[in-house]
Structures are given as structure tokens and as C-alpha cells.
Amino acid sequence: MFDFLAQFILRYRLNLLLAVALVTAFFAVQIPKLELSYDFAQVVPPNDPEMLFLSEFKQEFGEDGNVLVIGLQDSSLYTPQNFARYRYMSLELQKIRGVEGVLSLPVMPRLVRNDSLRTFEPEPIFTGAPESQAELDSLLQLALDQKIYSRQLINPANGATLMVLTVDMSVIGSPDRQRLMDDLLMVTEPFEEKTGIKLHYAGVPFVRAVMTGKVQQELKLFLVLSVVVTALILFAFFRSVKAVVFPMVVIGVMIVWSLGTLVLFGFKITLLTGLIPPIIVVIGIPNCIYLLNKYHQEFAKTGHQQKSLSHIIRRIGFVTLITNFTTAIGFLVLLSTDIRILKEFGIVAGLNILATFVVSLILIPAIFSYLPPPSARHLRHLESRRLDRILTLFDVLVHRHRYRIMLVTIGVVLVSLLGVWQVQTIAYMVDDIPEESDLKQDLYFFEQNFGGVMPMEIVVDTGRPRGIMNLRTLGQVDSLQQYLASQPELSPPISIINFLKASRQAFYKGSPAFYELPSSRERSFLLPYLQNNSDIGRLSSSFMDSTGQKMRLSLKVADVGSQHMDTLVNLRILPQIRQLFPDSLGVGVQVTGTTLLFIKGNQYLIQNLRSSLLIAIVIIALVMALLFRNGRMILISLVPNMVPLIVTAGLMGFLGIPLKPSTALIFSIAFGISVDDSIHFLAKYRQELFNQKFFVAKAISLSLRETGSSMIYTSIVLFFGFVIFVFSEFGGTVALGMLTSITLLLAMLTNLLLLPSLLLAFDSGKYERDQQALIEHYDEFYVESEDEEIDLKQLRKEPLDQNKPSSGQ
Template sequence: MQKIFAAKKAIVAIFLVLGVLAGASLLQLKFSFDFSQFFPEGDEDLVFYQEFIEDFGTDDNFLLVAVTHDSSVFEKRFLKTFDSFSRNAKSLPYVTESLSLTTVFYPLKTGMGYIRLPVINIGDATKYEADWKKIQEDGLFINSLIDEDATSLVLALETEDGLNYMQSRELLTAVRQRLRENGFGNYHLLGRTFFYEALVDMQKEELAFTTISATLLVFLVLFLVYRRVWVIVIALFSILLALLLFLGLLSVLGKELTVLAAFYPILLLIVGTSDVVHIMDDYLGKLQGGLEKGLAMQRALREVGVSTLLTSVTTAIGFASLLTSKSSSVSGFGIDAALGVIVAFVTIIFFSCSVLLLTDKKYLLPKDQRSAGTKRWSLAMASINRFTKKHPTPILMGSLIFTGICVFGMTQINTNYQIQDSFPKNSAIANDFEFFQEHYAGFRPLEVAVITKGNYKVNDFAVSQEIEKVVQRMKAIAPIQNVQSVNTLYKGVHKANNLNKSDFFILPEKEDTFLSYQREIKKRARKQYAKFVNTDETKTRITAKVLDVGLDTITRVYQGLNTFIATQTDSTKATFKLTGTGILLDKNAFYVKDSLIQGLLMGLVLVALIMVLLFKNLKLLLISLLPNLLPLLFAAALLGFLDIPLEATISVVFAIVFGIAVDDTIHFLGRYKVGLNNGKNKEEAIAITFAETGRALVITTTTLFLGFLVLLFSKHLPSVTIGLLVSVTLLTALVLDLLLLPVLLRKLLK
């Protein structure tokens, strides 16, 4: 290390050059949002869905545009304008199909063949009442193209699959321009492209907000503690440089920032602050003690640097435990955050220490070598130490009771997660999502894949009868709406052959009638038929939308539907399997608990191994783990007590708490071990630990606490939850380290 710091000027220069390069690369930083990021990787249902979309395409390639109009949409001028808007929609970028109530027709069989009757006679206002009555009788377009109160109409756009952020923005910009040109000021949007744009824009805002707010917070904490301009500048610049290098590295590696990216500035700034405060505090203390700069830095790194390295490793392990998550978004966040922790450590050790060595100590030390602030800190830490020595039994009993409360809280955890919980309150995306929830069939897609067996084909009458059983069952389930299948085409033709009467919108009872309709459909509706049936007619689909009523409710709905399929359909003719993006999102929630437990156990084992290597004492290992398991239990208990559903993004709380909470314990025990190695007895070592490390623990945890509280002002509701849980549990971890840890050292170590 001496040889390295001999080149301190070169080290500073290298880091500054890297910082400039990293800053230039930020322009290439990519942002991304896609529900597929939360699909359970490797799951058999995901494999099935990927095969399914090869035949039928994705189920989220749509954009719904709902336009509202005063008390009723049945007003001639409005209908004409909306019709013009609808018919020109196919010219929008990336749009492949468009559909609205003004562009669809009822087929009618006459002696002259099939004719088309408009659903709405736009040019004749005297027929509006009859048109609306007919629409209500059929029910086919209610909650899909028009709401039950006839106060809004929907233009349904089908888009190309997999549009990226820039393509989504291009489409939405064009749609909004057309809406303005037609005078439609009151409209609502729903669909993947709208989510993509809104949530990526939110990510960018959140990244800027958290960076600025966390920087100001760190500055405030450093100012209150050190009151020396150069100390604050060196620490803050080092931490911001670490963040810049990390983001630049992500850019160079081609990483895409997901919805969890808003945590990066807080994590890097706060973890970096923890590293720099521990090293700087010890270094400045040794300078005040009269040591020369080089010797002071060597001793600081020997006594605190090892602990800082270990805390960085354990924090990285905590984040890396998220690799067990089946969600690529969560696992990617885990590995990136772990990388960021290492970048922060390397920056602090080499850059910060080099700058400190280059800076004259008169700019670093207070004029009063033994300031009143330092005395207050020493007295406060000594007071806490005396308290732990006088009241060990109450502390142990309190910890036991606290554990019991936490265990009870864990039993209250639920997984009744809703998609709308992820949206910022009172935002355009939240309001539009709620509008479609209340007035239409919602967003969550549901697909039922139908695969024929043996020699049966989808176009066989017997298979259509089996499909109809499932269709009617789905229509009878309240949260499931807008159910469509290939049978919809047969029902439409049957209705057309019976004077367009609504009572005949059913599957024909006779097979020969069914087969005659089939010929008509393949002749006149090939495009619609192809949307439901694959090329060799061995697979078909039933499509629907499911209201966002909560994961627990939806799970019961799916279980009931699967039970009906298993008991009421003939599996020798066809099999039915629920699939789609909604199913995969829901299924991922059930993996959260398992992957969370697996990841934390793996992290616990790795941290335990590090503790054994550091302390070479099994009792110290046990002592170190107990105060760090309780914060995890407390975080889980808060989920239960606050009725916060456990879902993929919330699971990062436990990795953050586990990875960071153990840092204080390592610093405390590391300093305790140094005291013992210097010939002190147990009580003297504990007293020295409180005096020399207690202040740094309080400073860093306070910074962590306030830093994560910044997330309470986030627009992203899961971020608010994570900020609250992490800040409170880290504060709890500090209290346990200062109160419970000394008691355990006295009780368990002889």
C-alpha cells in the first residue's frame, strides 16, 4: 500500500480521466421498461408462452385510446369526428390494425348475399337511440369499444410487437397530435407503449431527483459532523466520482436501467459515504493524535480499511443474493448494485486516500484539536456503553419480545399485489389505468391456449363445443371480461343468418350448419380467423381481459377456471392451458418468497464464512449474526403490519437491509478485535470500540436513514415503501448493534 500511495498524484489523475470518460458515456445510458422483465425466467409456463406467441404474437401489442364526450357519445358532430380519427389511425407509425365502434359492422345474410350494417348510423341522428339499444342487447361491444353509460368510445390500435422506448414515444406523439387536431381534449390511454413511455420518463426523473437530494443530504451530514470545507469537498467529490464511474461503467457494458435504477444514486452515495466516513474519521483522529500523514493513513487502513473491505464485500453479497430471483429486473439490479458497491470501495480507498494524503492537515483538522463536538460524542458513546453494562437483562428480554412481535408480523404478510400499485399516485398513467378499470375491461391480458388431441382439428364441431364450455364459464366470472374466441366468428355468422337478432349470437346446434358457416368464414373473414387459429389448425386461443382486483383474488379465479377445465371438458379432444403476460406476472409473485429465502440463506452462509475468516471464533460468528437477523425479521414484520403486498421489487428491501446492516456489526467487532490484539481486556476493548467507532456508526447510519427517507418523496409507490422499510430497519440495526451487541459480547465471551 505504501508503494501505491507513493504514486498518489498519478492515482488522482487516472481517476479524474476515468471520471471525464464516464461522464461522456452517460449520453449512451439506456433506460428500459417491459413487463417481461418481471417474468419468471426458466419457468415452464414462460417456455410455453414463448412458443405460444410464435403462432399468435404477443398479447400486449395494443394501445387503447378512450375519448369521452359530455353526457353521451351519441352526438352527430362528435361521432363524425371520432369516425374520421379512427379511419385515419392506420397511418399512425407502427400501427397494424385499428378498430372502433364507428368502423365495425353487423353482417346480415340476404337473398343477395351478405351485406354490412353499420353498428352506428353516424349520419342519421334519429337512429341513435335504436343503435344504442341494439348495442346494449348484443353486449358484444360494451366495455370494449364503448362504456356502459355511453360516455366514451375506444379506438383499439394493434401495434407491431416489441416496440422500444423511442418507437413508443413516436407512436404516442403522433396519437396525441391527432387527438389535438380533432379537438379531443379529454382522453385516456392504455397499453404497453403508454406504460413504456410513462415509466421510463419516471425513471429518468427519479434518477435525477434521488441524485440531487441524496447529494444535498450527504453534504448536510458531512457539514454538521466535520465543519471543515476541504473535508466535505474531498468526501463529497469522491462519492460523486464513484457514482459517475459506476453509471459510466453501466453505459459501457450496455446495461439498461430498469424501474429499480432510482436506487443507484442513493445506494452509491450512501454506501460511499459510509466507507469514506469510517476511513476519514479514523485518519483524522490519528492526525489529531500527532501522527504523520503517511503513518496515520497506514494505521487507519490497517485498523479500519480491512473492516471497510469486508463491509463492502458483505454489502455486495447482500445484493448478489438477488441473483436467485427469477425476475431478470430484480436479479439484474442485484448484480449491478453489487458492482456499484465495489466501484465505490475502490474509489474511496485509492482516490479519496490519495487526495487526503496530498492535502495539508491544517485544512482537514479543526482549529481546536479537542473540540466540544468531539467531547460530546465521547460522552454520549460512554453513556451508552454504561447503559448496556448496567441493564443487560432488560436489553436481552426486550430483544426477545421484539423478536416475538416480528415473527407474528411475518405471519400477516400477503401477496395480494395489484399492477396499479406500481404507478405514481395522481399521475396520468394511474388515472388512465383507473379509468379503464372502472369503465372497460382493464389491462391485464389473459390467454387460454387450446391444443387439439389425436386427429381432431380446431375447426371440428366437437372441439368448438368444448371451447364454448370454457368461454361461457369465463364469461360467468366477474373479473374476466371481453372474452373472445374463434367461436365468436361462428356466432356472428349465425346471427347474420337469422336477421341479425341478438338471441342468435350463439354457436349453431347442428354440425352441418356449423360447417357451412366455416366455409363462409374462411372465405370472407380469413384475416380474423387467422388471429385465432394457427396454420395447421391444431391450436387456437381464447382471449380476455382481467380486472386488476388483486393477486390473491385472481389466483382463486384461475384455480376455479382450471378446476372447471379439468372436470368439465373432454381432454381427449383438446387441452386448455392458461397463459399470457398476466399469468406470468402473477406467477412471478409466488417465486418472490422462495427466491428471497434462498438468496438470503446463501448470503448468510457467505457472510458467515467471511466472519469466521475475520474473527476465527465461532462465538463471535454467532454474536455477529444475531443483531443482523432481527432487522430482517423486522422488515418482514413491517410488511405484515402495514399490509404491504410482497412483490418482486419489494424483495430488494431484504437484500439492502441484510447487505448494509451487517456493516455496522463488522466495524464494531473489527475495532473490538483490534483492542483485544493490543492487549486490552474485554471491558477496555468495548469502551475503546464505543469511543473510536461509535461515532462513525451513528453518522453513517443516520446518513443511510435520511438517505432512504428521501424515497418517501418518490413518485414510484414501491420506491416509497422500500425507502420507508429500509430506513426504519437500518435504524433498528444500529440500535441493536449499540445495545444488544455489547451485551452478547459480555455474556457469551469469557
């Protein structure tokens, strides 16, 4: 097959080059249609019971994650001049398109009893900018007396205050989001400049806006870095401009294809899919290295350009196909998950890795067939003394110390297993933002002063219409709210209870001492006041359904992480709920909210990634079985690639790096890539076994010499290619880059040391010629005399000047 393919590619090279150019042009036209995703990743399946409950909650009570908060803590705010500026800022923010409402200290309303209309009317506390300090202090005390706002807008302990902006989520989930954020900063930044008061920003809309902006920036950064790094490494290896430029052409084509594929499938740029172009760069370059290195090796042997180009397709085309397939498996197994973002990432990355094989196998031979043959200078890397010394050292270690290598490996694995037991599974709502970033520091500000900003909801279902207004039920909910308010990780809840208490306070002329639930006697004369107020009715509809059967307790929680959150909900909140609402009452209480579903989604994501790793191992083992048809060879090939994964997991445990979606993703990707080296080595080893009459030691030495250089080159490219991700501002991306680089470097060492050691120790080298494995059917299994069987005339549809001397670069 690959003999025919070699003749086909070289004979119709111009047509194939034009075909690749046309497909690339088609994908390039699609790229302007590519969109960024502005939504938090939907990880929990839509049919999950908790997801279904949250969807029903949003339909009944509205969005729980549409609040953006701006906080500050500075005593200079409480001067007439600065307070007037703060009031002006609040009013200006209300005018921004996409802001549905603003609640802050200067525009804070209070309920006032109107006996003539028998109603409660909302009345602004600050009707204008206070002109004197005495007036401001008096009104501030009046604001502090409104207990409904205590620790909601004002922290009475230290004077910290916040501004709550309700935003239109359709704007946040669209490209118009950036305009909204720019408008917001145009209003808030002048306040900071004129007053010297630092503002803090948080809330789900703000986090989403910041993270999507950073994804867009990092997509460009990593694409540039990956291209520059790989180009420099290629030049360092081959000392040839051609060996840099044309592999980069291959990579450029694949970048265009990968971005165009996203558009064709209707996918958007997310934190994961944004990594695909630089990953394609890093993974695609090894194809070019193997092809170029083999081309130079063949040309050094034969001095015949056309024959050398034909041989690189015939000899390593099949192995390159298999290695690209196993690499793609590491991504395609993500299709086995129920998670949309993983499926999108897996299918686009996997398909484009397979496409990289096709493009590189066409472009490298076709382009280099038009170029002068490599000069002696370009072949000098084949005789690199430094590389030769390294390979000689490996050869000596394998032959003389193979059992020591295996013992050292066992020792490292045992130590690593101790670290594996220490790995913790933990995820945060704002998981990937560095500690020193403004976003993280602002988050801490709100957690310290207001208990947090991440949404959490509790729904109380009485099971009967108007059951919420039952005095006993109201008392039990009030007890639950007091318990929740006492928890340091939570903000005080707000619900219909708070409005009933505020109504009672308003009825008694605003005295804070009356901020309590109405008694049964008081309810009879408070009820007409409440029924006559349409504003209170609209407000209460956000916290109670139309039938009065269900009520909502809305609160905010600190970003304490999945483990602490699990303890908070399951060991503290739910036991208190069961105590206050025993089953005999028939009242259902459920905790929900975007935060809990996000945390659950991360846990679900990790479980799916573990499963995908197992699937990848099984599929690759089956591939090995088809290739080698030998149980020993399957185990021997898998062990060197499992060891790096165990060592990396151990490092995570010792270094305190938690298992989270970004770090769990490492293992299936790294395994799919690292097994490529094993396939290249074993394919060459099986060929040399036949050539050396099943002399295992000689076959291993020759295999190390020929494949070792390419394995080292590609591993260095992969190492530095993934290292660039440590420059990310997202902690998960940093961990992905650092740990994947370490894993692949370890895989290179195990494939160059442990794999041949295992072969020497456990492989007899004896195989029946009439029971050939699949790997032996590809064109590299030949004898040297077969070179003459190539019909050079069939390749000459377009003339090649075979003996043209190289002019160099």
C-alpha cells in the same frame, strides 16, 4: 500488506490520481451509449414450461399484449357534433406510425350477407358523421344490435365505450415509443379540450410507456437528492467544505463508473438498475466518513499529517475492505438467481461497491495529502458534547443494563414474529403506481366497465386437425365462454365462437336474436359464405391455427393481485374447464397470457430473493468465521444484524405491507450493509482486548468511544440516503426506501447496544496469542511504539509540508 499499501498510495499519489482520472474518463465516454429498457422485466426463466407455452402461443397466434385502449363514459358523446369529433379522432389515430389498427364505435364494421357472391362482407355502420340526432340514434341502435361488440367496445348498461388500438410492439420496445405516445396525445388532447369529455388510457403498451418514462425521471431526481442530502449531512458533521467537496468527488467518480459499467456489460436502465447510482452515493459516503473521521482522530493525537494519512490506510484499510465486501455480498448473491434483472442489478452494484473501496482508499489520502492539515475548528466534531453524551449513555446502558437490553430485544423480536406471520405475499400487474395516479384510476375505469384490460388467454387443443369445428367441441367452448363472461373480474372472451355467432346473425339479416352458434343444418349453408370471405379468414387466423386443431379464447382480466388471481384460475376457471372437458375427451385446455406469467414471475422473484438472503447470511457468517475464528463471535456478530430484519418483517405484517419483489429485496441489501458496523466494532474491540490485557469492560467502553461516532454518522447518512426513495411515484421504491432506512437505523442501535451487551455477557475475552484470528493480522493490531517504525522517507517521492499551519476554510 496495508503498511506497504499506505506507502505505495502516498508515494505514487499523483500517478494514482491520474489513473483514476483516466478510468473515469473512459467510463464517462460510455455513458451516452446507455439505453433505457422499454420491456417488462423477463422474470420467469425461458425454460419454464409455462413460459415455453406462452412463447409457442405467440408464435401461433401473435402477441397478446399489443393492445392500447382509450375509454370514456359521457352521455354528451352521443350528440352529432361530439360523435363527429370522436369519429375524426378514430380516423386520425389510424394514421399514426406504429398504430396497426383502430377499432371504435364510429368505425365499427358489421357483417352483411351478400347472396350474389355468397359471402359475408364487412360494412361500416357509420359511413360518415351523422347529421341529426335521429340518424345518430338509429345508427347507435344498429351498433348495439351487433352482439359481438357487447361489453367489448360498448357497455350497454351505462353507455361507456372504448377504442382499441393495436400497436406495433417493436415500436413500444424502442426509443420511438415516446414519439408514438406524443403523437397519440396530439390527437386525443384536442378532442378532450373541445368536448370536455375525459379520456381514460390503459393497456400493456401504455403502462410500459408510462413506467419507463417515470424511471428516467426518477433516476435524475434521486441522483440529485442523494448528492444534496449526503453533502448537507457531511457538512453538518465535519463543518468543513473540504470534508464535503472531496468525498463528493469520490462519489462523482463512482457514479460515472457505475453508469459506464452498465454500458460495458450491455445492460439497460431498468426500475432496479436505475437505483444503482443513488445507492452508490449512499453506500459510498460511509467509506469517506470512516476515513475522514479516523484521519481527524489520528491528527488530533499526533499532529502529523503524513503519519495520520498513512495510519488511516494501515489501521482501517483492511476493515473497510471487509465491510465493503460484506455490503457487496448483499448484492452479488443476486447472481445466484435465474432472473436476468436481478443478476444485472447485483453484478453492477456489487462490483461498484468493491470499486468504491479502491477509489476512496486512493482518493481520500491522496487528495488530503495536498491540502493543509485540519484546523482546530475542523477537529471540533471529535469533541461534540451532544455525541459524547449519546455515547456515554450507551456506555452506561451497556454496562449497567445489559440484561435488560437483551430482555427488551427478546420481547421486541417475539412481538415482531407475530407480525411476521401476518405478512402476505402478493403482487399486482401495475404494482408500483400510486392509487391517486391517473394510470391507476384509468385502470379502475376499465375494470368497472369492461372487466379489465390485462391480457389472459386460453388455448383449446382438440388433438386432431379440424377438431375445432366439431359441433360438440364448439358447444363446450361456448359454455366455457359463457361461464367466463359471468365472472366479474373478466371481460367476455372473444374467439372463433363469436365470429360464428356473428355470421349466423348476419345470415339472418342482422337480427340480434340469431346471435347463436349455427346448428349442424345451418353450418352446411353458412360454410360457403365463410369460405368465400378472405377478411373473415384473416381475422379467424388470429383465433385458430392453420390446421384447425387449436383455438384461442382471448379475454381481459382485472388487476386483482396474485392471491386473487390464483383463486380465480385454480379454484374457479380450471375446475370449470375440467368439468366441461374431461380427460376422456382428449381435449387439452390451458390458461396462459402475459398477465399470468407476470404474476408468476413476481412469485418466482420473491422465492429467489429469499434464497439469496439465506446465501448472504451463510457467506457473511463464513467471513466472520475467517475473521474471528470463534463460534461465539460469529453468533454474537450475526444476532444484532438479524434482529432488525425480524423487526422490519414484523412491521410489514402489522402495517399490511405485502412481501413483493421490492420489499423482499430489502433484507439481503440491508443485512449486507448493517453487518459493516459489527465488523468495525468487533475489530476495534479485539484490538483493545489485547491493549487492555483482556479486560472486556474497558475494551468495550473504548470501542464504543472510538467507533461509535463513525457508526452514528454513517447510519444517519444511510438513513437519510435511503429515505429519499420515499419521494418516488413507484410504491415498491417507496417501500424499499422506507423499510431499508428503518432497518439500518435499528441496526445501528443493535450494534451500539445489543452487540456490546452480548459481548459483556458471553465473551470472556480470553484468546490464545498463538492462535490469532485473521482480523488480528491487519495493521491496526499494533502498539503505540510501532508508530516510530514508519519510514517517512519512503513516502516522500513528492514533498509534503508536514508542519504547515492550517489556514482553515
